[in-house]
């Protein structure tokens with residue numbers, strides 16, 4: 227998982243971890259095209275080599291014999307060996323690719339599709355693209371979403387907080403436990419990153435721990451008048467509200483338009499691409515759209531491929 231405290235850190239992360247050839251395209255927010263992807267990853271071997279380089283590329287000394295060494299690919303196996311003692315490295319172990327029977331090239335292509343789509347990729351779509359079973363496609367999507375879960379860190383400056391409800395609005399389905407609406411609580415740093423989590427309700431007991439977890443105590447919080455936010459000032463935060471009940475959406479620079487924009491984009495994408503999502507998996511989808519928001523304007527394919535080479 228990547229650690230990101232703010233945009234500066236994110237850029238540092240990109241500088242530190244991505245190979246130079248991607249750096250320019252990534253920082254500039256240039257597109258990573260299908261042609262580039264095909265040239266870079268023509269077959270399973272190229273994909274495995276990429277995972278190996280991302281994971282063990284810096285390894286100069288053998289962990290077993292301690293000699294300065296080169297690792298060579300063992301033919302017909304997804305493993306590399308030390309040139310002196312034959313100690314083996316398995317680049318796919320503990321990654322999202324572990325124990326898969328799907329060709330690595332298909333996995334890489336699925337990651338590419340996730341990176342270029344704005345609204346997500348459904349299992350049905352992946353099934354069509356790759357000619358795999360629905361079950362395989364569904365599992366691949368779930369694994370790729372794991373890459374998009376970021377480590378939490380503090381938001382600062384002006385932070386907008388709000389909550390929304392996800393799930394079926396069809397009144398005939400509301401009786402079923404699986405289609406009941408699930409609250410999602412979110413915070414966004416104005417001009418920065420977003421954090422969002424599903425919760426059991428939108429009461430203060432659910433919201434306050436997330437404020438501590440995500441928001442720097444020196445931040446100024448902007449919310450609506452929902453009573454769960456009333457104790458923010460007592461917690462030491464500067465707290466400003468807009469009164470949505472009085473149709474007040476903006477008071478000077480006080481508003482919650484950024485977080486509401488994020489909710490809107492996430493809801494349109496989930497209902498358009500995924501139709502409905504069960505509460506059990508909702509957090510994975512929320513993570514996906516948080517990642518998309520936080521990496522907006524960045525060519526994310528190299529970022530995701532880099533993350534895919536790390537143990538999960």
Ligand SMILES: [Zn+2]
Nearest residue numbers: 288291308311
């Ligand atoms: Zn060795």
